Amino acid sequence: MAACAALEPLHPGPEVALVETGHRLAVSECSACHMVGTGGGAPATGAPSFATIAERYRNYRLDWELETISQVGHYRMPPKMLTSPEIDALTAYIRTLDTAKPSRVQTPSVR
Secondary structure (H helix, E strand, O other): OHHHHOOOOOOOOHHHHHHHHHHHHHHHHOOOOOOOOOOOOOOOOOOOOHHHHHHHOOOOOHHHHHHHHHHHOEOOEOOOOOOHHHHHHHHHHHHOOOOOOOOOOOOOOOO
């Protein structure tokens, strides 16, 4: 029974496809300045890695930030036109790079 749970689905779900699209987009459009994977060093541009961005925007609307970058840029980064589906895909991919463990919900003690 446990072996069945480890099997991969025959057809990846929409989330998997979205993440894969985001990864391809990150490599083709962002990797000249950002380190877009989880290993290795970042390019010498001073731009944060996508893993750092994932941590930085863990509790914030990363999609809004990417939309702003698309329209007006970000610090030294010029505007980079992105469609809504591209923003969704990049957001999905970047979210996979956040390696932090979920925080524990603390329940108040009852006296």
